[in-house]
Structure formats: C-alpha cells, structure tokens
Amino acid sequence: MDDLLSEFLTETGESLESLDVELVRLEQDPNDPELLSNIFRLVHTIKGTCGFLGLPRLESVAHAGENILGKFRDGELPVTPHAVSLILESLDAIKNLLTALEQTEAEPEGDDSDLIARLNAMANSKSAPAAKAAPAPETAAPEAAAEAGEAADDIDDEEEDVAALIDRVGGISAVDAAVELMYRKIMKDPELAPFFDGVDMILLHGRQVEYMTAALGGPDNYSGDDPAVVQKRMADKGMNGGHYDRIAAYLRDALVELEVQHSAIDDVFELISALREQAVGETADAAAPGAEGPAGKAKAASRSEQSGQTSVASQSVRITVDLLENLMTMVSELVLSRNQLLQILRKYEESEFAAPLQRLSLVTTDLQEGVMKTRMQPIGNAWSKLPRIVRDLSHELDKKIELEMFGAETELDRQVLEMIKDPLTHMVRNSADHGVETVKERAVAGKPETGHITLNAYHEGGHIIIEISDDGRGINVEKVRAKAVANGLATEAELDAMSEKQIQQFIFKAGFSTAEKVTNVSGRGVGMDVVRSNIERIGGHVELKSVTGKGSTFVVKIPLTLAIVSALIVECAGERFAIPQISVDELVRVSPNSEHRLETINDTPVLRLRNRLLPLVELNELLKLGGAPAPAGQAEDDGAEARSETFIVVARVGTYSVGIVVDRVFESEEIVVKPVTPVLREISIFSGNTILGDGSVIMILDPNGIAQATGEVLAAETMHHGGKGRDSRDARGSDRTPMLVFRAGGDEPKAVPLALVARLEEIDRTTIEESNGTPVVQYRGQLMPLIAVDPAFRLEEEGRQHVVVFQDSDRSMGVMVDAIVDIVEDRLKVEIESAREGVLGTAVIAGKATDVIDTAHYLRRAFGDWFQKAPRPSSNGGVSANRVLLVDDSPFFRNLLTPLLSVAGYEVTAVQGGEAALGLRESGHDFDVIISDIEMPGMNGFDLARAIKQDGAWKDTPIVALSSYASKADLEKGRAVGFDDYVVKLDREALLQSLTQSLSAHRGAA
C-alpha cells in the first residue's frame, strides 16, 4: 500500500475514533465551544486530506458533515441529537469508505447523494426535519448509528443491489425512525406490550435497527442473538405467528408514515417474509437479549471483537521510534549484564545463583526477542514503491516487465529496512532500466516478450537474503573490461588473470560508473558502488551472478538486526579488538609446524590458503601499535619462524578477502555496537566501540575500513615500487618482473613472464583430443591447442596435465609442462642468448639459471597465422644499450616485445599509454627510440607522436609506429604526425630493422 495512503488511513482512523467520543460528549454538553472547534478541526482535516489524496467520495461526505459542524460552531444550528447522529452517520459512511479503501486501495464505487442531501438539508434548515427524525431515544440513536456504520467487513458484490433497498428506504436513520415508530405502536397494543415487559427498550431499539439495516443490505453490525434462538425464546413467552403479523403491520405503517416509497416498502416486506420463513418471529427477535443479563457488557464485548477484526487503525499503537530505540538500548544493556553474570558464573562449579541466573537468562532472551519484534517490519514495506517504479519505467522505455515479489512478509529490523530501501529500489530500477531488454530485442533473442524481475526474500541463519533477479541481457563482460581499463581501475594484465565473475564485480567499484558513460557501456551500474557501500555499512554484502544473455541476479545478504552483533575478540600487541563475526570467514593458526606458512612477495606477507594467495594485513602495523616488528615483513625465507604462533582472521569484504594477522584470538561475544565519540569518527578502521562482559572498553574493527586502508597501503606500495622504483631502476629495464617458473622436459627450470600467462590449468588427460596431429582440448567453449615445450614430450594416457594457458583476445593456447614450480619476482635480464628454438635465452631467476621461454615461438606453433614465420632475430649488430621506450596498451605485447627487444640488446622501458609516456618525458627520462602502438585508449599513438614532435626533450627522438593494421592511409597519417617509421605489429624482423635504421638515421642526423 502506498505509504501516504496507509498513513492517511491510520491517522484518519484515529481521528474518527476520537470524533466518535467527542461527538457523544458534545451531545451531552452542546455548549462547549472548545469541544466543538476540536471536532470541527478534526473533520476539516479529514476533508482536506481526502481532497489532497484525490478521494472525491470521502471528501464530499466529509464536506457535508463539516458544513453542519460549521453551523453548530457559528450557533446557526442547535446541537440536537438528530443532527449529531446524522454527523455520526456521515462518519460511519466515511469509515466504511475507509475500510474499502484499505482493502482495495481504491475508493469504492457508490453514491452518497442521499446522505449528503440529508446532511445539506440539515445544514440549511433551522431544525431537524420532522418527517425523518421522529425524536429518537437520545442515547440509543447515535450509538446505534455508530455501530451500524462501524464496519462492513464483507463488502460483496451483492451488496450494491440490496444496498439500494436501504437507500430507497431512506438510509439507516429512516430505519431508526421506523423502528422507533413501530415500537411506539407496539407498546400501545395491549396484546403485544406484555411481551416487552422488563425489556431494555433502548437496547432493543438499537438491536432492531442493526438487524434491519443488515437485512436491508446496509452494514451488518447485528450484535444480538441468532434469530432462531430469539424466536424460540419469544415462542416460549407465547408469541405466535399472529403477533408477528401485527408487528409487521406496525412496521409497514411506520414506513408509510415516514413517506417511504411504496415499492420500497413492498420490497422490504418481501425480504422480511423471506426471512421469516427461516425464523418466524423475525421482527421481535431483538426482545430476547434484554432478558440476557447485562446488555451493555455483551455489546461492549461484541464491539471489541468486531474492532479487533477490522481496521489497521485500531490494531496498531503508534509509538515514537525514540521510545523503541530506548527500549532496545536498555534491553541490549540487559543482555550485556546477563552475559557478564554468566561469565562470572562460569568460574564457579556449583553456585546457588546458577538456577535463577539461568531463568534470568531465558527471560532476558525472550525479552530481547520481544523487543526485537517490535522493531521488525515486513520487508514488503520497502518494496511497496517498486511496482509503480517498474510500471513507469516499462512504459517509458517501451518494455514489458513483470515484477514478481516473494517473501514480502519476511521481517527485519526497521533500521536495517530503512538502510536497504534505497539500494533495493536502485537495483530494481537498474534491472528494469538496463537489464531487461526491449520487446524487440527480446524477440530477436528468442525470449518471451515480457521480461521478469523477481524479488525474493527469505531468512537464512540470522540473515536475510534478498535476491533481485532479472531475465534480461546480463552483464557484458567485454564492456566492463574495457571500461575498467579506460577508468584505470585495472590493467589488462590484471583483468586477464581474472575470472568473468571477478570482472563483473567491477560494476561495484567506485569510479566505475561515472554517469552517462556507464549506462550505455556497461549496461548497468549507475551508483552500484553506493549500493554496495550502503549494504556493507550495515554488515551485509551483495553478490552478483550474471550470465550474458540470460540475466543477472543480485544476492543481498544482510543481518537481521544491527543492535546486537556477535563479535570475535582478538588481541594484538596487548590490545584487544572486536571483529564482527559476520565478516569473519575463518581463522587460521600459523606456526612453524602447521601446514600454513606465511610467505612474502617482495616483503609483502601472504598466506597460501587452499591454493589461493591471501593478502595479509598486520594489525599492529595497520594500527601503528608498535609491537614486535612483524617478522613476516622483513623475513627472508625463514621469516615465519621468528614468531612462534600467529592467528590469521580471514575477513571477507564483499568479494575481497583479507587476512588480518593478530596475536591471539579469544572467544566470540555478543556486543552492542556504540558509535564512537566524534573525535574518533574519522578513523575508518573502527566501526564503533563497546563495553565487554568484563567491563573493559574495546574498539570494534570495521573490516570495510581495513580493506580500504589496506587497499591504500597496497596502492601506496605499488606507487612506491612502480613509481619511484621505476624511476631509478625500471627505466633501465631491470625492474623486477613476476615470473612463472616451471619444469618441462629436463630438470632445469624454465620461466615465462607471469603477465603473459592467462591461467594455470590442470586438465584431465582423458579430455585431450587430437586434431590435425596436434593435441587439443575443449576449453571455455573453444578448441585450445596444446603444445609441449619438450619436443620429446609424450602425452600420458591418464592423470592430470599441467597447462599454462596463454591468451590474446579470443584465442587461447596451452603449453603443457611437467610441473609448476613457483612464481617469483626477479629481474628479467637475459644473460645468455639462446640458439635453441623456443628459448629466448637464459636468465638468473631466483638464484638459478633459468631458460626464458619465447612465448611467441609457441604461439606461432599453435596458430600458424598468429605470427609470420620469421627467422630468429639476428644478433644485435653492436648496437648496445640503446634505450627503447615501448608504448603499448596491451600487456601481452608489452611483455612479448620486452624480452624480444632486450634479447636484441635494447634496454626496454614499457609503458601502457601515451599519458604515461609523456609522464616519463616530464620526469626527465631520455630514450634513443620510441616504439608506439597506434590504437590505444585515451591518448592514441598519433596524438602521442604529435605531442612528442611538437616540442620538449624528445622532439628529436625517432618514433616507430607499431600497429596491427598498415594501410596506406595510416602510413601517410603516421608520417604526417611525425612517425619516423611504421611497422606491422609482430613482424619482429622488420621491427628490429626499423629500430636499427631509425637509430642510425638519428645518429647520422645528430
């Protein structure tokens, strides 16, 4: 239901209830101006709100009622019981409309002109119209009317026809008057009067009105006994069919007196006789309840029973959120004290406190749950706006989308609910906007024209899982890749090493989605980083699964509540900290003898955990606790031994796992997260603080903050080595390069730059097939040729085969090796050039002479057309230590050409783009020749050449263009912007030749 509408219903329900009371008071004390103006104000507010919400039926009824109240207030109209009951009747009408509104969320069809006419007539007259208002018993009338209108739960289709009858009779007030007249006649009848001796006539009157109203199709509020029971009772008193006939006659007279249309009267009696067939003694039935003891009580009971079934308004109690929060805080404290007590109790084996404490503990748990429940709201509240959003979007975008929602009744903490409302809306909007295709696109893709977005919420072990899935186009991995590179979020090399799923996660990265570029590039993603950070802020996380062409699913996992969390207590450098249990995946104990070891890559500690490298964060370094220096940091190979035992808390932040190195791990405790004092709020590593069971204050670590901080640390480190380091060393082509060391045919290690390697695979040998005399394997939907390094290699029949996969764009090739030895980071400097095929030369890697594999050789063997058959490059013709700057956006080619050129005797510096190249120029580097790719994101080769030749230190440096395409136009253009030569990519001979020529020409010129 619309928020606005439900609020209106609750509020109006409250107003109406107080109006009922106030009007009755007014009737008793007609001259209280304060009361009157209060009533007037309430009705006026209802009218105003109805008008605002576009509820014309309600508005007109309220307006007519307000008119009368206005006259009351201005003294133009006396406050008569009849007038009050008329107003009450209008309030009842309003209530009925509200009930229908609550059920259907729309104003029901219908006509209130009769009521309004009577209200207006009242407003315009000086006194009540006599015809309709035979002076009703003073208290009974409003009450009856109020009850009559209280609520009609079951508004069914039939009602309209029958309702017409009660309207034709003249409404409830006419029935009221008719019954009044009828009873007067009955009481004058000596034969009938004795039956009613000692009966509470006012009550009877009310019952009768209720019964008749119901019978005539008005609201059914009959609160008396079953007609058959009444009939039996009356029969016991001696009432017979003749008596009933007389009563009926009096009723008819009364109706005639009230100038009710004859046709209507006939219909009424047709109805009554039909009812009499079921239970003879209809009209007098109401006599019975009077004999039934305290009528007021019975009525009150039935009333409360009724209101119990009816409106939201009377069911709910509105409490300020503050009060609830306060309760929650107190309960949280209670839970903590309880925990504290239990902790103390644990020290004593036998204690007389044990039993009462156990009870206290149970009650506390129940209380906690109870208070939690008061904060629980169905998740549907957060969804209520979604159908509308999806509907609007689908119209706007010309799509057909069906939104399905499951588990709307799943409850979660209102604080959590508030926090996920926006992210959810955002994800659904994204799904509708970017996920689901247009009708036309769907037809082309062979999908049904209506797209589906499904929301599904359910509980799972203290968490709520919300899935948002669509059957749209999914996430285009290629576009995400391109975007990630363009935005500098990752390099091609990093992306190459990632799985599709990992690449898809980029849509959650800040800076990935920069407004309009994203909507058409990535397919979706505006503000997904915000979505993720919002969800993570409440300790949840979001996962994405997407299959191109099939659709995407976001899985959001959030804790049920934020107030009390379970946390792991750890110690580091003598200080204790809490880590929310929800983000802890596992604990790893590391000691010299355990299977897990701390290792280092370039002084960065990592943990080998189930064949994965887990980045580690030393908590005492991160927090600058200044404990014992982390041995792993400075360690050589035996570093891990310096510390006898360490614990690693594997924390997960989204899809990123990080190991937090701590000294000790204690048990987990339930804690109440309290916000930190403003002074400390800037420290992102803490999410709050709390008081533990032993009374000490403890800081709560925020894994998000840690991940961010380490990200920065890592970035800073990369900067350090990649930036400064490159200045001094890398610029000379002797920086450390990660190398994959493996064994293939023979004991001597072989190496290949890791950046060239797409993946390491183990392939079941039985899946290896043969094609054209070459072993191939089906790999990711393609046939991948497998090449052996060792010519004498013979494929075994069974077992698993290690394969190093190389990939360039959509082609993959596998090199079969005997064993993967290690990944080491070392300077790649080919000391001895090799004459052997497939080997670039020998370099010292990790202290051992290692053959550096010529990847190009194997690529050529796998795909004949990958490179032209070129003879091995001739030894460099004495041109030594020529410095080459290689500009190429593809890490593949950078890594391919770097060893190739260094073999040819050049000192190679490779950068991935024009901007980076110019950056080197600014920092004063000098090169003898520049080789640049043409097609590059950002600044392309032409722009770079133009920039270089324009002026600056490099304007005389020869530039060789390197491109996959070499059309004449390109050549012309290249020369025009200042390229000295133009070489087709991968023609090494030509490249080397061109370099030599350019250099000698340059030297000659210089």
Next chain:
Amino acid sequence: MTARKTSSAGGEEPTREFVTITVGKQLCGIPVLKVQDVLGPQKITRVPLAPPEVAGLLNLRGRIVTAIDLRCRLGLEARPEGDEGMSVVVEHGGELYSLTVDSVGEVLRLPAGDFETNPATLDAVWRHFSEGVYRLKEGLLVVLNGDSLLDYGSRVAA
C-alpha cells in the same frame, strides 16, 4: 541549576564556582556545574590512530568516556612516566569526556570582580581554550572553556 552566577545571601557581588585543577604548573578552573565526576587513575583502553591528546576510552558506570590528556591538548609536555594523574569528567554534546590533569584541587567560589579577560599576549592555543583569568592571592586561575576544549570541529592548529 544553570551556569551559576549565584548571588550569595549576603547581597555580595555575584560569584562563580570552579573546580580547580593543575595542568603542568598552571592552575586552571572548570565551572563546577560542568563537572560530572572526578576520577583517580582508571583502566584506559588505548585507541590506535587517534589524535595524540586522546588517551583512550574508559568505562564509567556503563558509559564509554573519552579520555583527553589535557597536557597534550594544551600543548604542554607529557606527564612523567608513572604519574597517572587524575581526571575530571565533563559532558559535551551528549558525550562524556574525562580530562586527564595532574591534580584536582578544591572547589573555589570566586567573585566576579576578580575576573579579567585573557591578556592579549597569551599563547594562541591557550587563548582559544581560556575564557579568562581570575586573580587569586596564590596566583592566577585560568578558566578553561570545556566547549572549545572538546569541540574538535574547530580545532586550532596546535
């Protein structure tokens, strides 16, 4: 019971009451109504990465109190090792802070006539934190302004 400028029964000039503290060698005063508690040495939880003057957090009857080292805040040298000092707990913006000082003295009722604004030559840090000065027989008492001491939004560059 607001910041008391009580006029005593005898119709004397208005007075204010201060809890006297010493920080370094300086006698200071904190309006008595601001002071919630006076504490001896407490078990303090250090907060890594916090500003230097934040000594840590402590648990005062179930509430977390931020301990501020007043010496550090006022730009004085740190207390000698082993001297734990005492603390005065004040409230600011709904949060409790414990100001760690060298010692806490008596409560003084001081006449307004002895009050003077800060001398113009006072150090910028002190001028920011000081409301003014009372001339006492035994020396000068600097009235510390709890709000500016704890208002980190407008921290002066110390």
